[in-house]
Amino acid sequence: MRRTWIFSALMLLAAGCGAGSPFSADSLGNLFGGSTGALIKAGGHEANALALSEKDEDAMGQATGAVLTNRYGVYQNQRVETYVTLVGLTVASASPNPGGNYVFGVLNTEDVNAFSGPNGYIFVTRGALEKMQDEAELAGVLAHEIGHVCHHDGLAQVKTAEQSAALSDALAASSTAAQFSQLTDVGIQAITEKGYSQPQEFAADEEGVKIMTAAGYDPHSYLAFLERLSKLQGMAGGGSIMSTHPAMDERVVRVQQEIVELDNPVGAKLADRFARSMVFAQATP
Amino acid sequence: MNHGFMNQRRKASWLVLLATGALLAAGAAADEVWIKSEVVQIRTGKGAVYPVIVTVEKGTELTVVDREGHWIKVQAGSQQGYVYDGSVSPDKVSGGGNLLASLGAGSDASSLSSGAAAKGLAPEADQYAASKNIDPGPMNRLIDFRKHFDPKLWEAFTAEGKVGPDAPNAQ
Numbered sequence: 001m002r003r004t005w006i007f008s009a010l011m012l013l014a015a016g017c018g019a020g021s022p023f024s025a026d027s028l029g030n031l032f033g034g035s036t037g038a039l040i041k042a043g044g045h046e047a048n049a050l051a052l053s054e055k056d057e058d059a060m061g062q063a064t065g066a067v068l069t070n071r072y073g074v075y076q077n078q079r080v081e082t083y084v085t086l087v088g089l090t091v092a093s094a095s096p097n098p099g100g101n102y103v104f105g106v107l108n109t110e111d112v113n114a115f116s117g118p119n120g121y122i123f124v125t126r127g128a129l130e131k132m133q134d135e136a137e138l139a140g141v142l143a144h145e146i147g148h149v150c151h152h153d154g155l156a157q158v159k160t161a162e163q164s165a166a167l168s169d170a171l172a173a174s175s176t177a178a179q180f181s182q183l184t185d186v187g188i189q190a191i192t193e194k195g196y197s198q199p200q201e202f203a204a205d206e207e208g209v210k211i212m213t214a215a216g217y218d219p220h221s222y223l224a225f226l227e228r229l230s231k232l233q234g235m236a237g238g239g240s241i242m243s244t245h246p247a248m249d250e251r252v253v254r255v256q257q258e259i260v261e262l263d264n265p266v267g268a269k270l271a272d273r274f275a276r277s278m279v280f281a282q283a284t285p
Numbered sequence: 286m287n288h289g290f291m292n293q294r295r296k297a298s299w300l301v302l303l304a305t306g307a308l309l310a311a312g313a314a315a316d317e318v319w320i321k322s323e324v325v326q327i328r329t330g331k332g333a334v335y336p337v338i339v340t341v342e343k344g345t346e347l348t349v350v351d352r353e354g355h356w357i358k359v360q361a362g363s364q365q366g367y368v369y370d371g372s373v374s375p376d377k378v379s380g381g382g383n384l385l386a387s388l389g390a391g392s393d394a395s396s397l398s399s400g401a402a403a404k405g406l407a408p409e410a411d412q413y414a415a416s417k418n419i420d421p422g423p424m425n426r427l428i429d430f431r432k433h434f435d436p437k438l439w440e441a442f443t444a445e446g447k448v449g450p451d452a453p454n455a456q
Contacts, residue, residue, distance in 0.1 A: 015297035028409040062424060071424035085434060086442045093443075094450045098355075099325070102333050103431045133445070173303045180409050181416060217454030267455075270450050 009244035017215035021078070024037060042151050055182065056116050061182045065105065066116035068086060072107035075126045080106055082141075083277035088122060091143040094206075096150050104142070116145035118154055119185075131228060133221075135270035140222025147207030153200045155185060161186045199206045205251055209258050219259050243275060316349040318373040320382055325373075327366035331356040332450075335369065338366040344380025345420045347373070350440045362388045411453060 075081070081104075088104040100118040107113075110127040117123075122145045124138070132138050146152070161183075196204070205226075209219045230248035259265070323343050328335040331353065341347070347368070351358040356367045377448040384452045406414065414421045414452065443449035 015358070059407040059409035059413075062406050062411040062428070064305070065427065066410060066414045066419050066421055066424040067417070070419045074423045082438075084425065085431065086439055088442055089332070089434075089439050090446075090449050093334070094455065096371065097369070098331075099328055099333055099367070099372065103427055105427045119321070132451050139448075175296065177409070177412060181413055184413055202379045215450065216446075216455040216456055218447040243436065260392065268446055270448070273446060279396060 016150050036190070059119035060184050060187065061121040063268035064188060064208065065121040065123070067188055068107060068115060068117070069105065070125055072109040072111075072125070075106040075108040077106070077280065079277060080280055082130070084124060084129075084138070087138050088142045091118070091139050091211050091215045091217070092146055095143070095144075095146050095211045096131070102146075111230065114141050114145050116148045116154075118149075120146070120148065120149055122149070126280070130280065131232070131279075133271060134223060135277075136212065136217040136219075136221030136268060136272065137225040139215065139217040140208055140225060143222075144204050144208035145210040146211060148200070149194065149262075150207060151200065151203055153204065156200070157187065157190045157194075157196075161190070185282040201251065202254055205255050206258055209255060209262070213262060213265050213267060216267050217263070218256065218269050219255070219265060221269050223252065223259060225256050226255060288441055317346050318349055318359070318368075318375055320345040320368075320376040320380070321374040321378045322372040325368055327359060327361045329364075329366055331367050332336065334434060335367075335438045336436075337364075338364050339384075339387050341384060342380060342382030344378050345382030345384050345387065346362060346377075347384065370379075377438060387424075 005232045022280055033131060084106055085104045088102060092098060092100070092102045100120050102122065105121075105123045106129065107115075107123050109125050110130075111125050113123045113129045115122070122142060124145075125142060128141065129138070132141075141219055212222060213219050226248060230252055296423075320341050320343050324340060325342075325345075326337040326340050327347075328337050333344055345362070347357075347359040349357055350360055350365050352370075353367075356372045357370055357373060358365055387453070391398055405428050406421045410424075413419075414424075443452065448452055
């Protein structure tokens with residue numbers, strides 16, 4: 001899942017996934033409508049602060065979604081869209097931020113992948129749905145993405161980029177609108193080309209298992225999906241679910257361990273309901 | 286039997302009860318919480334599926350009406366709505382948020398969340414899309430789809446599958 005947005009973290013600020021976020025909007029300043037021009041030290045350079053208010057973060061999540069939906073297209077099948085949204089809202093309701101903003105979409109590509117943009121703009125590909133066997137697998141994938149959002153993983157990447165001398169110099173010389181554009185570009189690039197770090201992926205798996213279990217789903221299904229993906233690894237580039245950092249085998253082992261630590265919870269799998277809802281033939285172009 | 290003494294005791298008991306009631310009422314009235322997250326949506330129900338009454342900012346003081354598990358029912362202008370307890374503090378939080386100002390800025394009772402989301406892409410996102418020659422239509426449609434999502438559909442879905450935060454298998 002390299003596509004976990006830089007801005008997931010930013011959006012998470014707005015979504016407020018849990019209190020005591022390590023990042024605050026204040027630390028980034030206010031790109032739009034806020035105090036601009038505050039100087040920070042970035043990579044040894046002084047530059048205008050990356051100033052991102054909560055509305056900016058939400059806008060970045062939307063921009064991220066706009067890029068993804070244009071790149072892959074939206075799978076316009078109302079039954080599938082509705083079902084994915086229902087499952088997404090169900091796991092979100094058991095997340096650290098059950099009252100946040102969440103928008104779910106299905107990307108029309110054979111690639112097996114999932115993405116999360118800032119503030120809860122979450123996408124799963126049609127290819128990933130086609131590889132799933134029950135509702136709990138879908139719940140696990142969406143919970144993993146919500147985990148990235150709750151951990152502000154995207155913001156961490158933005159902050160890393162912020163420390164780049166080249167970016168900070170470019171931002172210093174830019175208008176606020178241009179800054180927004182540059183930061184969004186950075187986020188998208190990181191998601192599609194770099195991806196999350198190994199610790200971030202492990203942590204999102206761990207959080208995702210907790211979330212789906214709290215929602216009453218069987219985490220063994222997510223484990224089964226990861227095991228299936230481990231055989232497919234290499235089919236798709238980028239995206240957090242298909243992340244090659246770390247190797248899928250290692251993620252499988254860690255998820256197995258977590259399930260054992262949770263005393264092997266048994267929850268709903270709902271394979272029949274999943275099969276009834278995944279009627280791909282009804283898709284409209 | 287000294288009826289005068291008994292009457293006095295009855296009166297005293299009533300006074301104690303009244304005083305206790307007044308104290309309890311004062312205590313209830315003083316039950317306030319402050320928004321500690323950067324931005325929080327006050328929703329009509331206990332979950333992200335429910336429409337937003339108003340979006341409030343850090344430091345906003347809210348009057349507690351009731352507590353239901355991890356959700357706090359608060360007064361939001363003329364309406365009552367819910368916030369998650371993880372987003373508020375029992376202690377005063379600085380931040381400049383103000384409920385009346387938020388309500389005055391535009392109640393978005395029928396929206397997904399912020400006013401921007403309610404209207405589709407925010408201006409900044411729309412401008413970004415235009416600068417990249419990206420069609421905002423698909424994302425606008427997804428936001429609109431989510432905005433009009435029926436909470437009753439979700440309630441029936443979770444009940445049928447026995448999933449959700451209140452499900453029997455929920456850990």
